[in-house]
Amino acid sequence: MRIDQVLVGASPGDAVTEAALRTRATLRTAVESGIYAVHVDETLKGEVGDLFADFPRDGDRGDVLIHHVSIGEPAVADFVLRSPGMVVAAYHNITPAHFFEATNPPFADRLRQGRAELAVLADRAIGAVADSTFNASELLAAGFTNVEVAPPPLNLSRLLDARPDTGYADSLAAEGALVLVVGQVLPHKRPELAVEVQHFLNVNHDAAARLVIAGSCRQQRYAEAVTRHVESMRLDSVHLTGPISDARLAALFRRADVLLVPSEHEGFCVPLVEAMLHGVPIVARDYGAIAETAGDAALVLPQDAGAPELAEATARVIEDPELRAAMIERGSRRGEEFIRDATPTAWLEALARVLRGGTAGTSTQPA
Amino acid sequence: MQEVMDAAREARDSGVYPDGLEEQLQSDFARQLSRPDPRDRIKHLDGLLEQLSARRMGRAAVETSSAIPGGSAAHRAIGKVVSRQVDGVYQQMNNFTAELVGVLGFMMEGLQDPQAHVHTEMLRELDALQDRVAELQVTIDSLGSTYREATGVMSHLLVHLNSLDGLEARLAALEESERRRGFDPFFEYGRFEDVARGAESDIEVEYSALADQMAGSPGPVLDIGAGRGEFLRLLQERDQECWGLEIDEDLVRDAIDAGIDIRLTDGLEGLREQPLGSLGGIVMLHVVEHLSVNELMELVLLAYDRLAVGGTLVMETPNPQSLYVFARAFWLDPTHSKPVHPVFLDFLVRQAGFSEVRIDWTAPPSEDEQLLDAGHIAEEPASRPEAEPAADRDLREQLAELAAVVSANAERTNDLVFGPQNYRLTARR
Numbered sequence: 133m134r135i136d137q138v139l140v141g142a143s144p145g146d147a148v149t150e151a152a153l154r155t156r157a158t159l160r161t162a163v164e165s166g167i168y169a170v171h172v173d174e175t176l177k178g179e180v181g182d183l184f185a186d187f188p189r190d191g192d193r194g195d196v197l198i199h200h201v202s203i204g205e206p207a208v209a210d211f212v213l214r215s216p217g218m219v220v221a222a223y224h225n226i227t228p229a230h231f232f233e234a235t236n237p238p239f240a241d242r243l244r245q246g247r248a249e250l251a252v253l254a255d256r257a258i259g260a261v262a263d264s265t266f267n268a269s270e271l272l273a274a275g276f277t278n279v280e281v282a283p284p285p286l287n288l289s290r291l292l293d294a295r296p297d298t299g300y301a302d303s304l305a306a307e308g309a310l311v312l313v314v315g316q317v318l319p320h321k322r323p324e325l326a327v328e329v330q331h332f333l334n335v336n337h338d339a340a341a342r343l344v345i346a347g348s349c350r351q352q353r354y355a356e357a358v359t360r361h362v363e364s365m366r367l368d369s370v371h372l373t374g375p376i377s378d379a380r381l382a383a384l385f386r387r388a389d390v391l392l393v394p395s396e397h398e399g400f401c402v403p404l405v406e407a408m409l410h411g412v413p414i415v416a417r418d419y420g421a422i423a424e425t426a427g428d429a430a431l432v433l434p435q436d437a438g439a440p441e442l443a444e445a446t447a448r449v450i451e452d453p454e455l456r457a458a459m460i461e462r463g464s465r466r467g468e469e470f471i472r473d474a475t476p477t478a479w480l481e482a483l484a485r486v487l488r489g490g491t492a493g494t495s496t497q498p499a
Numbered sequence: 500m501q502e503v504m505d506a507a508r509e510a511r512d513s514g515v516y517p518d519g520l521e522e523q524l525q526s527d528f529a530r531q532l533s534r535p536d537p538r539d540r541i542k543h544l545d546g547l548l549e550q551l552s553a554r555r556m557g558r559a560a561v562e563t564s565s566a567i568p569g570g571s572a573a574h575r576a577i578g579k580v581v582s583r584q585v586d587g588v589y590q591q592m593n594n595f596t597a598e599l600v601g602v603l604g605f606m607m608e609g610l611q612d613p614q615a616h617v618h619t620e621m622l623r624e625l626d627a628l629q630d631r632v633a634e635l636q637v638t639i640d641s642l643g644s645t646y647r648e649a650t651g652v653m654s655h656l657l658v659h660l661n662s663l664d665g666l667e668a669r670l671a672a673l674e675e676s677e678r679r680r681g682f683d684p685f686f687e688y689g690r691f692e693d694v695a696r697g698a699e700s701d702i703e704v705e706y707s708a709l710a711d712q713m714a715g716s717p718g719p720v721l722d723i724g725a726g727r728g729e730f731l732r733l734l735q736e737r738d739q740e741c742w743g744l745e746i747d748e749d750l751v752r753d754a755i756d757a758g759i760d761i762r763l764t765d766g767l768e769g770l771r772e773q774p775l776g777s778l779g780g781i782v783m784l785h786v787v788e789h790l791s792v793n794e795l796m797e798l799v800l801l802a803y804d805r806l807a808v809g810g811t812l813v814m815e816t817p818n819p820q821s822l823y824v825f826a827r828a829f830w831l832d833p834t835h836s837k838p839v840h841p842v843f844l845d846f847l848v849r850q851a852g853f854s855e856v857r858i859d860w861t862a863p864p865s866e867d868e869q870l871l872d873a874g875h876i877a878e879e880p881a882s883r884p885e886a887e888p889a890a891d892r893d894l895r896e897q898l899a900e901l902a903a904v905v906s907a908n909a910e911r912t913n914d915l916v917f918g919p920q921n922y923r924l925t926a927r928r
Contacts, residue, residue, distance in 0.1 A: 336515055353532075361527065361531050440515075440521065444506050445507075
């Protein structure tokens with residue numbers, strides 16, 4: 133028996149790739165296990181095989197194929213549907229296409245394709261493991277029936293053990309409060325809203341506060357619009373880091389006074405957990421899995437909270453020492469839960485429950 | 500949580516978060532997304548130029564490693580044999596690159612000059628140059644891999660160098676035509692304005708009602724193309740905070756001497772520098788007819804961004820629906836670009852997001868210049884002889900009929916030929 137994992141793309145630092153690698157390390161203590169992808173970054177060749185060239189051809193019905201789903205790719209979907217073994221989807225969420233319609237139509241098409249593939253996969257897979265109950269509800273809506281929830285296996289020590297580049301953090305915010313946004317500069321993450329919050333924060337609460345948006349800018353057009361937005365508002369208190377090293381991100385987390393999450397769609401939201409473990413209070417809105425991941429550790433405002441509300445909450449978290457202390461305390465407790473639960477072992481236990489709940493080739497209700 | 504939301508609501512109600520500012524910021528971002536800045540392209544080209552100037556060809560850049568045993572040595576040996584020719588080629592390539600960088604740098608300067616238009620032909624030339632550079636790269640690549648056909652490469656390079664001569668001549672012609680497009684009079688333009696637009700006192704009479712209307716705007720009023728500052732003076736007299744932009748140095752100097760706040764800046768640039776939502780009003784009196792259609796569109800969008808909610812945009816321009824305007828006034832000013840039709844201007848400002856758009860017709864030609872009305876002939880005489888002969892009555896009735904037609908025609912012609920000389924569009928943000 134083999135348990136293999138299939139990804140669309142594998143690149144270093146990518147959360148899905150990291151989770152797959154950690155899961156494989158645990159799997160290999162018991163069974164044969166590999167990771168295969170269509171697009172494999174040069175640095176991972178050897179670790180991750182080419183799906184079409186390297187996948188073992190002598191598979192049988194007892195094998196398990198874990199299909200990591202986060203975007204559409206017809207070649208992968210087709211491969212998975214034809215494979216002889218039991219298929220389990222690992223669902224990391226597919227961002228709704230409408231966020232990208234205006235700025236990147238081809239990418240929006242791939243996201244739509246992903247949702248369509250999900251519905252087909254529902255018939256073929258025996259079940260799925262979802263990162264959050266929010267993701268699970270999407271799977272149920274897509275036709276899955278045998279769904280377990282487990283947080284993705286997180287590499288939390290990556291930042292906690294990194295030697296922080298404090299000089300970098302000081303160069304961005306020598307003094308004053310530091311509001312941190314962590315995530316790629318993409319439409320559904322709404323970085324421009326953070327910029328607007330910063331405007332209100334500077335004008336109405338704290339002129340010295342600085343905003344750092346830490347994350348790569350893979351869609352240049354969008355990132356440029358955000359930069360121009362900052363320029364047109366004449367804000368010199370905002371900095372976009374672009375791609376960032378662990379040492380620098382660790383320094384920013386240690387220096388930050390609040391993590392602002394303006395995002396409108398999250399399937400899990402790893403930065404929440406990272407903030408909790410760095411003692412950084414969180415201000416967010418109730419979208420996707422945010423409230424679920426944050427637990428009681430964040431100020432989660434309703435969806436219709438706009439820039440003024442987020443600015444008000446951010447200012448309060450910065451200025452009110454009692455509130456800060458309580459949030460940091462709750463965050464630390466919630467963070468510990470993830471250190472305990474967001475592990476390959478816990479994830480594989482969920483996989484085992486899925487396998488017990490279904491039979492190959494059909495989808496059934498859990499026992 | 501509720502407490503935070505309540506505090507925010509309270510702050511909103513008390514005006515801490517100005518009404519509409521949030522929506523304004525959002526619409527600004529939407530515009531940033533949908534309207535890529537042409538300056539980005541120049542920035543990109545600038546980056547390419549930097550790369551190009553950093554790159555120098557040399558023998559060290561040529562790959563000599565080989566997977567074949569002894570291959571590297573063979574490469575080096577062959578390299579020695581042809582080294583003289585190859586060095587000559589490198590020398591020429593380096594010369595070519597240096598010249599290319601010079602030409603590109605010159606073009607970049609032209610593109611970045613705020614006074615110059617981003618000339619589409621110049622951009623096209625740049626594209627062609629990029630193609631040639633790409634072609635050169637292919638040549639270099641083939642040289643790196645084979646060392647062969649050095650003479651072929653040389654002739655290739657000569658073609659590049661010759662085409663550079665043609666390009667420089669073309670650029671010189673473009674520069675010259677660009678210079679001719681601009682208006683650079685040898686006389687003082689302000690004096691011409693005295694002739695063309697009338698004395699300052701006349702203008703003050705013409706615009707005092709508009710000044711009354713703009714007084715009490717929800718922020719400072721910006722007069723773009725403020726000329727001699729007559730309108731700003733009217734606003735000052737009404738205690739309305741205001742300032743102006745003007746590109747004519749002499750006019751600006753005179754206005755400053757007269758204690759009026761006018762800054763020497765191009766309207767588009769000056770407006771772009773203003774913070775969002777910071778202006779209570781924007782006035783452009785006889786400005787839009789000086790602009791290209793692209794500049795006009797840009798200006799209207801910027802005006803919308805920079806006006807506060809409730810702020811007013813006023814644009815007055817010659818009325819192209821009046822033929823009189825073309826015969827008498829429009830081409831009197833050599834800096835006029837083209838007339839702007841009121842229907843287009845109305846459409847444009849609505850598309851930009853303005854509302855309460857209104858058009859007023861101003862400055863009708865004087866009546867003694869218009870066609871005379873013959874309508875009174877058609878009117879019934881006040882008293883008529885008791886026994887009017889039938890022939891007389893017929894004649895009188897025919898005459899009245901004719902007079903009615905002449906009168907109607909005169910009215911139509913007056914409308915077309917002697918329509919109001921200007922129109923003034925007012926719109927609210």
